[in-house]
Amino acid sequence: MKYTVFLAAVVFLVISIIVYVRNRPINNDASESKELTSYMVSSKLIDVGEVKQRSKIEARFTVYNTGSKQLLISKVAPDCHCTVADAEKAVVAPNDSAVIILRYDSTRLGPFQSSALITLNAKSSPALIVMRGNVIP
């Protein structure tokens, strides 16, 4: 009898572990473990217009720290390998700002749109920034 109880407990435990592992919430938001602040981005979309092929194409977005805690820019992830993203600084003091630059590889002719996600210690993180334009010969 005690073996039956023991085995039933083991089976219950194993099933519980499987159910937990399958359904556990995946938390990708690193900002949750940090102190949250608020921010504002100068513009979500920058249209650089017509640009010559193989010329330098970049768009500058300003991120303002509108909260009372330090704003931490932990990641800027472009959506494609044709774009490089650079953050001027990773830590922004309250009432200060940081510039994030998106640079696009202008070898392909025609209209383009490229975006990046900025991960910050704010409730509305990540933030999306988008640049678009038209590469002409």
Place this chain on the structure above:
Amino acid sequence: MGCSFVRPWLDLKHWFMKYLPIYFLLLSLLESCGERKIREGLIEETNFTQIQVDSPAASEPITAIIDSLELINLEDHENAVLSEAASISRILYFDKKLFVLDNRYMSIKVFDLHGKYLYALGDLGIGRGEFTNIQDIVLDQKHASILALCNTPSKLITFSSTGEVLDEKSLPFFASNVVIASNGDKLYYVNQNNSPLSQHKNILLTSPDDELESRLFDFPKNVNGMLRFTAGLYPSGGKIYFNPPLSNKFYEMAGDTAKAGFEVNFGSHNLPSNPSITDLFGKQKSYSFPLNGFLCDDDYVGFSYFESGYHTAFLNRHTHVIYKSSNVSDSLNKLFCNAMYECAGKKVMILDCKKLSPFIHRNLAAIKESYPNVHQKLVTDTMHKNLSLLMFTTKKIRLNHTIP
């Protein structure tokens, strides 16, 4: 001491042997409760129509089948700007409005039938009703709504035709196309990634309660993610057609059965079976394949294809004559070489007047003679910068006459 240690384990073994069948039964019951059985669909390869695109003897210009033609200049409003003709991947018609999906600028712009910009569905962003990567849109006639398929993250947004966000649900796979099955309840997706749920299958059919019901079509071998996006699902004439990536065949979908309906034959330009990536990119200009656009009515089968550039062709289903945009006997053919859609009982193609400006100016006299209303718009709206739509009907075929 030894005995007392071994004995419980022998008892345990005995206990396991005794109740093993019950355990298996319980486990299988648990499995069947947790997961629905996913069916493997059927693919029928018999009795399809061959479309001989490479046959010069049977080729005619597309202009020969144009019955009526209208030019709609999409408004130059700053919020209405579309990227380029090749990036317009779906046009829907509903409630006297045109819904235009731009795959490059990631937008759904809504215009009236005169080209006036009305509003956009959704916006760029990561919130509810927003997207960073929109792949497809489909009209849900039954619920008078528009479904938008998005990736990164994978989700399906339901918009009312006026732009209100009605629903949003995440998807457990990465899809590039979606259409609603003929009965209006199930969805077909073109799946792009291998996952435990989708496996290596290209078409996924989901039930009305959004559970995966069937899988069809293996991913082609040696083909990377980017090339898999050349696959397409096309609703036309009340039916659904699927063109697998780098395949010349169009399959008619009915439930979880795909029946080959048409095969385009490009002759010496046909892709080899299971081509390598190096071969595909190295010899890209020597291959032809269907791409982005298919429609089928009682008289014609129309499709877009890549052959050192974008082209279109129509097959007369009764005489089997081919009408091609690349036919040089009529210069105005060049107007009809982009992807085509069905809207308001007519056929629609995108036209980039700005890009074609030198061609249009060279051929203004011919356009005036063949399509005076189009000419009128071109000369009065010379500053137009946004894309335009060519809305046309094709000549009806009277079956009691033999078409020469």
